[in-house]
Amino acid sequence: MSKTAAAHAKNLPQPARTADATRAPATPPAGEKPRLIRFIIPLAAFVAIAAVLGVGIKNSGTVGEIKSPLVGKPAPNWSLPVLDQPGRTFGSKELAGKWYVLNFWGSWCFACKDEHQELLKISSSSSVPIIGVDWRDDDGSARNFLDTLGDPYATVATDHDGRVVVDWGVYGAPESFLVNPEGVVVYKKIGPITPEEWNKNFASRLPPGLSDRKS
């Protein structure tokens, strides 16, 4: 439409053309600033969105993994029946002043079977006690699991109604916590412990006497 309007403008009397002609040279200097803004605004918007998404991606970790708010905080007190001696209880009181790994597992859990080999290796190569919490399981299948695959645990406690599980913010198996002698949760791993995971995040936090091989 503006093209035809311009074409028609040629036929118009003089005043119209001079009005256009005088305005034309005045616009480019004024037009440069908006062009700069038009470039800067989308760029700024892009940078802002990229920053927000970047921070989100960086903090999200593995998809579906919830960062434990317990890390850096005192571990919840717990006390549970021992698998082999159901009359006896075991828990944070007995472990006070010690480094320990608390591993939540169950004989129903496939990933725990994968992890089991690594736990056996760890238990033979380092002297930090691995405490198992057998969760949502019956004692018979738990014993059977340990009899066939080997027992890496210093002690296995049983949590039948899931109280301790909820208190530790556990929502799957296996999940493992590293607790220091002050009773503070130092690290939490969701999913099986692999050799790399052990060296990088568990052994590195333990004092040399515990992460090293037993003499």
Next chain:
Amino acid sequence: MTLRQARMLPLFAALVAALLVFGALPVHAIDPAQLPNPQLEARYDTLLHELRCPVCQDESLADSPADAAGEIRAQIRRMLLEGKTDAQIKQYLVSRYSEFVLFKPKYSWRNAWLWLLPFFLLAIGIVVALRIIRARVSLVDRDDADPDDELAPPREERLGQRGRSTRDGDPAHVSRPAGEGAAH
């Protein structure tokens, strides 16, 4: 009643019976609450709908069939029976499972952007919409100037007005900034 209607009657009765039996089941059928009074049950039900299951992460604790959700529900029931307030129960679960479990995030400085972003985006949207509307309005102005339109005012008069200050009583030109016509 026709014979056909009479034949439908047992079917209808069966339907009504089924509705009476199954319709009376509690809303949270996953694990019927074992709570002693309706007030506690109501609070339990509300809490379950406000809290998110850590396993099936888009479902509430009320809807999730995951075992871990059942264990958390049991813990909520225990805490309700101990006389804990809703706020204490939520605080407890946040301290164990992080703020992730709250479907409605808390208002805090860290979360401020989450709450303010919609208003910010709305403001941007309004600004963009206004700009588009203004640009369209000025296009309509130019269309008026179609010289084939015998009824339009003489073009030289219209063009002569551009770039000058607006003239009184000429609504088409009131809001146009000086010189804007040349940008198109």
